[in-house]
Amino acid sequence: MADISLQTYTVVITGAPYSSQAPQTALDFARAAVAAGHQIDRVFLYGDGVHIASALICPPSDEPHWPRLWSEFLAEHQIPAVACVASALRRGLIDSGEQQRYELSAHNIRAPFEIAGLGEWVEAGTCSKIIYFHSGA
Amino acid sequence: MINTPTRNNEGFLEDAHSWTPQIAEQIAADNGLELSPAHWEIVQFLRDFYQQHAMSPPSNRLFVKAVKEALGEDKGNSIYLMQLFSGTPAKSACRVAGLPRPTNCL
Amino acid sequence: MNQSVADLPAHIHTLHILNKTVEHPRAAQCLATLATADTVLLIENAVLSAPEVAAAAPCPVFMLAADARARGLIAKSGAGTEATGATPQIGYEHMVQLSALATRIISW
Amino acid sequence: MTTLIVIDQAPYGSWSGREGLDMAFSLAAFDQSCALLFNGAGVNWLRTGQQPDGLGQKSVAQNLGAAAIFGVEALYADAQACQRYGLANDAIIAGVTLIAPDQTFMTGFEKVTFAG
Structure with missing residues (x-):
């Protein structure tokens, strides 16, 4: 019997919903990790993964709504989630602070996601085990 | 008074190529700064850095x-x-040197 | 059909999580770095390459059952098919166990 | 605790390499030991004489030139991939160490990460 100690994970997602499987695999992994008693200290969205934090994604009603499913999971387990600001701004994912800074017409980030810098990822690397979910393309 | 090229709401030049030393002095003045040789050394360093590394x-x-x-x-x-x-x-x-706002993603 | 914890390796140096078929250049990069103390987990499209990866890998190889089932690689009875070879199929809970056992995780 | 960031996508046609470079710069900013590996088509980042102004993009070779200044410890390139893409030693920017990205090489890094 393998001896499994409890872990603290940071989940990094770089694949976008509806163009890669990454958000689904990552969510199933995260659910299983929490169910096994491990801790997820944060979720970090990078590159195309930032689209998971969009409040404006509308899949057909009979398809899984990955941004909503992720939001619900994060809220339920009180896991902080951050989208990288450099990735987010280039892809049109904006919070109210960036909306003001760049004088944009709207903001579109879905709670509880927040926008922050790669410093969050660097810090995660010093205190938790990082697991990445990339696009398969 | 010289005509400064377009700047964004944080005072950064929209086009780094439109920079001149006179414009640097005006941007500095707008920020309550008088440029000493020590300032110019840093500004020149940033201009060179941008020239060499394109960021x-x-x-x-x-x-x-x-x-x-x-x-x-x-x-x-x-x-x-x-x-x-x-x-x-x-x-x-970077503002005085006419460079883009640091992405500050840290 | 799922493996019990007892069937997982006791220790893993590097867990290689591969989500691309062998035609993807990164799959070749992954195969070039495998060591006997490592474990490979095939997820997403990589399950389609299970026999080839298993033949090339000097270490244990597992595949995510949900991905294999989705792609028609598992018979209704739950048995593996020719396309899965002998590669053990595991659930997300075992993916978590593998990642907890590993000193290092590389997602390719 | 050195982190190896791997860039295996050719420049200009996709952005993931640039996002890998940002990761390396971030580690360096916080004085975390890191190195870059150019693997597969990623070795094309290292070719001298890139002139991407016609594409509205910045030269990745120029951007990469800041890596040493910021404290990125090493630039490695897959020697075989360099050969495949016709990158003779004199066609590669300065400061690159050619290696074989095999098990022995990779074991030297506590973390190995792709940007996407």
Whole structure:
């Protein structure tokens, strides 16, 4: 019997919903990790993964709504989630602070996601085990 | 009074190529800053850095590191740079040097 | 059909999580770095390459059952097919166990 | 605790390499030991004489030139991939160490990460 100690994970997602499987695999992994008693200290969205934090994604009603499913999971387990600001701004994912800074017409980030810098990822690397979910393309 | 080219709401030039030393002085004046030779040394360093690497130092920490690498420890430290360029030195100095706002993704 | 914890390796140096078929250049990069103390987990499209990866790998190889089932690689009875070879199929809970056992995780 | 960031996508046609470079710069900013590996088509980042102004993009070779200044410890390139893409030693920017990205090489890094 393998001896499994409890872990603290940071989940990094770089694949976008509806163009890669990454958000689904990552969510199933995260659910299983929490169910096994491990801790997820944060979720970090990078590159195309930032689209998971969009409040404006509308899949057909009979398809899984990955941004909503992720939001619900994060809220339920009180896991902080951050989208990288450099990735987010280039892809049109904006919070109210960036909306003001760049004088944009709207903001579109879905709670509880927040926008922050790669410093969050660097810090995660010093205190938790990082697991990445990339696009398969 | 010279005509400054378009600047964004944070005072950064929209086009780094439209920069001249006169424009630097005006941007500095708008921020309550009079440029001394010590300021100019940093501004010139940033112009050269941009010329060579096609970017602004992305964050304040990396700005300090780059100055240290080029001009030594006496100038490449955040206290010295904050005395010259108040607030966030990378941001203030890039503004005067006509460079894009540091992505500051840190 | 799922493996119990007892069937997982006791120790893993590097867990290689591969989500691309062998035609993807990164799959070749992955195969070039495998060591006997490592474990490979095939997820997403990589399950389609299970026999080839298993033949090339000097270490244990597992595949995510949900991905294999989705792609028609598992018979209704739950048995593996020719396309899965002998590669053990595991659930997300075992993916978590593998990642907890590993000193290092590389997602390719 | 050195982190190896791997860039295996050719420049200009996709952005993931640039996002890998940002990761390396971030580690360096916080004085975390890191190195870059150019693997597969990623070795094309290292070719001298890139002139991407016609594409509205910045030269990745120029951007990469800041890596050493910021404290990125090493630039490695897959020697075989360099050969495949016709990158003779004199066509590669300065400061690159040619290696074989095999098990022995990779074991030297506590973390190995792709940007996407």
